[in-house]
Amino acid sequence: AQSVTQLGSHVSVSEGALVLLRCNYSSSVPPYLFWYVQYPNQGLQLLLKYTSAATLVKGINGFEAEFKKSETSFHLTKPSAHMSDAAEYFCAVSPRMDTGRRALTFGSGTRLQVQP
Amino acid sequence: EAGVTQFPSHSVIEKGQTVTLRCDPISGHDNLYWYRRVMGKEIKFLLHFVKESKQDESGMPNNRFLAERTGGTYSTLKVQPAELEDSGVYFCASSQDRGTFIDTQYFGPGTRLTVL
Numbered sequence: 001a002q003s004v005t006q007l008g009s010h011v012s013v014s015e016g017a018l019v020l021l022r023c024n025y026s027s028s029v030p031p032y033l034f035w036y037v038q039y040p041n042q043g044l045q046l047l048l049k050y051t052s053a054a055t056l057v058k059g060i061n062g063f064e065a066e067f068k069k070s071e072t073s074f075h076l077t078k079p080s081a082h083m084s085d086a087a088e089y090f091c092a093v094s095p096r097m098d099t100g101r102r103a104l105t106f107g108s109g110t111r112l113q114v115q116p
Numbered sequence: 117e118a119g120v121t122q123f124p125s126h127s128v129i130e131k132g133q134t135v136t137l138r139c140d141p142i143s144g145h146d147n148l149y150w151y152r153r154v155m156g157k158e159i160k161f162l163l164h165f166v167k168e169s170k171q172d173e174s175g176m177p178n179n180r181f182l183a184e185r186t187g188g189t190y191s192t193l194k195v196q197p198a199e200l201e202d203s204g205v206y207f208c209a210s211s212q213d214r215g216t217f218i219d220t221q222y223f224g225p226g227t228r229l230t231v232l
Contacts, residue, residue: 004158032218043120044159044207044223051218090159094218101172102147102211103161104221 002027002093006107014115019078021110023065023091026072031093033074034104035065039087047089050074052096061085086114118142120224122208128230134196137227141190141210147171148191149211149221150183154204165191166213198231205229 007022025031032051036044048059055067065076074091091107121140129135141148150162162181163173167188176183180199185191195202205228209221 036223041225043225044209046220046222049218049220092159101174102164102219102221103149103172103175104151104159105161106151106159108158 002031002095002105004091004093004105004107006089006091006110008110009108010111010113012113012115013081015083016080019063019076019081019085019112021076021089021091021112023074023076023107024072025074025091025093027093027095029096030067030069031096033065033067034092034094035059035063035074035076036090036092037087038090038109044090047076081112081114083114083116086112088112120208120210120222122206122224122227124227125225126228126230128232129198130232131200132197134194135198135229137193137195137206137208137229139191139193139208139210139224141208142222144212145210145222146188146213147211147219147221148185149209150191150193151207151209151223152204153207153226154201159207162193195229198229200231203229203231 003026005024034049035047050067058064092104123138148165153159161175164171165185182194205226207226209223211219211221
């Protein structure tokens with residue numbers, strides 16, 4: 001069974017500082033990996049996804065994530081935080097093998113606060 | 117292009133009552149998913165439709181939950197009778213079917229259900 005762990009339910013950074021949100025997965029086979037963001041009163045929006053092409057994945061709004069198989073990690077980073085980045089971020093995985101199952105397994109989410 | 121829409125945005129009901137949630141996927145998306153986030157926990161998969169057929173309902177918690185997708189367009193999720201532990205945010209997502217399973221799932225804003 002797959003699982004996802006997001007370290008830190010709340011992360012606070014200053015505007016302009018580096019954003020680092022951690023995600024580790026557990027899977028016998030490296031899965032597809034996703035980061036979603038939920039802004040207040042909105043649905044989940046895909047930031048980026050890893051599908052076994054380049055290990056460094058660039059997403060929207062200046063975010064990127066690096067897949068590290070040896071560490072089973074897919075941490076999300078942004079060099080300089082902006083006030084508008086305040087939101088809740090979710091890491092998710094889906095199975096690689098085509099079993100017909102496409103269910104995403106989510107981590108518990110990390111709420112990012114950006115201080116002025 | 118309209119995104120995934122869900123109705124209602126909020127619902128407050130008493131224990132034992134019935135509630136029906138509706139999801140309208142993005143036009144042309146054959147895949148429709150229901151997920152749920154109980155307070156403070158991770159988002160969990162409930163079920164997956166391909167057109168009008170249930171492809172995977174492994175996440176449905178019990179037989180008080182009934183999902184339908186007549187005609188392969190919109191979907192409804194009925195909870196009958198509702199229990200306190202059913203409170204949470206119910207998300208709907210949809211995706212195209214291009215024969216791969218890395219198709220992005222697009223999420224709606226969710227329905228917040230409160231059972232008193």
